[in-house]
Amino acid sequence: MNAVRTLLAALACIAGTAQAASLSVTVTDKDGTPVPDTAVMLRYPAPPLNRPVPPPVVVVDQEKMRFNPYLSIVAPGTTILFTNRDAFDHHVVATAPQIGTAPAKSFETRLPPDPTKPFGVKLTDLGRHALSCHLHSRMRGYIYVTDTPWFGKTDAQGQLTLDNLPAGLVDVQLWHPEQFLDQAPLRAQLGTAPAALSGQLNFNPRVRRAL
Numbered sequence: 023m024n025a026v027r028t029l030l031a032a033l034a035c036i037a038g039t040a041q042a043a044s045l046s047v048t049v050t051d052k053d054g055t056p057v058p059d060t061a062v063m064l065r066y067p068a069p070p071l072n073r074p075v076p077p078p079v080v081v082v083d084q085e086k087m088r089f090n091p092y093l094s095i096v097a098p099g100t101t102i103l104f105t106n107r108d109a110f111d112h113h114v115v116a117t118a119p120q121i122g123t124a125p126a127k128s129f130e131t132r133l134p135p136d137p138t139k140p141f142g143v144k145l146t147d148l149g150r151h152a153l154s155c156h157l158h159s160r161m162r163g164y165i166y167v168t169d170t171p172w173f174g175k176t177d178a179q180g181q182l183t184l185d186n187l188p189a190g191l192v193d194v195q196l197w198h199p200e201q202f203l204d205q206a207p208l209r210a211q212l213g214t215a216p217a218a219l220s221g222q223l224n225f226n227p228r229v230r231r232a233l
């Protein structure tokens with residue numbers, strides 16, 4: 023009986039440590055200034071069995087002539103609900119570059135100023151979807167569809183902390199909507215102690231005014 027108890031305790035310990043890791047990432051530009059709205063995506067060379075389930079529906083508002091949030095990171099199959107919260111019409115124009123051999127999805131609609139009638143679209147193609155509006159040329163937004171369920175984006179201070187991560191070796195990919203070249207990949211070893219990484223973009227993004 024004692025042996026069974028010992029085994030159960032050991033299993034509980036393994037289960038506990040398997041999800042105990044956390045990673046903090048700070049992203050700066052070429053000059054060392056913190057960069058918000060940088061996607062951070064984690065991939066394990068040995069993928070863990072326990073995968074979190076990202077939200078199936080994500081809302082993107084059109085508000086004060088901005089897409090809000092500016093950047094959304096989602097899993098394939100996520101439905102995006104575009105909602106116009108302004109007092110006038112907007113467009114939702116989405117263009118996606120072709121990735122691999124499959125044609126990426128582009129879509130477009132005119133959205134009247136009625137928050138009770140959002141426009142829903144399911145995204146299945148991986149990669150960057152650039153959002154714009156025919157009526158207001160300065161409106162820009164991005165949706166990045168990623169194949170990994172471990173992701174987040176940096177805040178106004180260029181920081182992101184991901185908790186409840188599986189322990190182990192992990193590749194950390196950074197992606198910024200304005201980048202032309204891929205960012206240098208990062209790597210971290212996640213364990214019981216919180217891990218921290220600094221990433222530097224290979225360019226300086228434009229500074230956007232706050233909403």
Ligand SMILES: [Cu+2]
Pocket residue numbers: 087111112113155156157158161
């Ligand atoms: Cu508009």
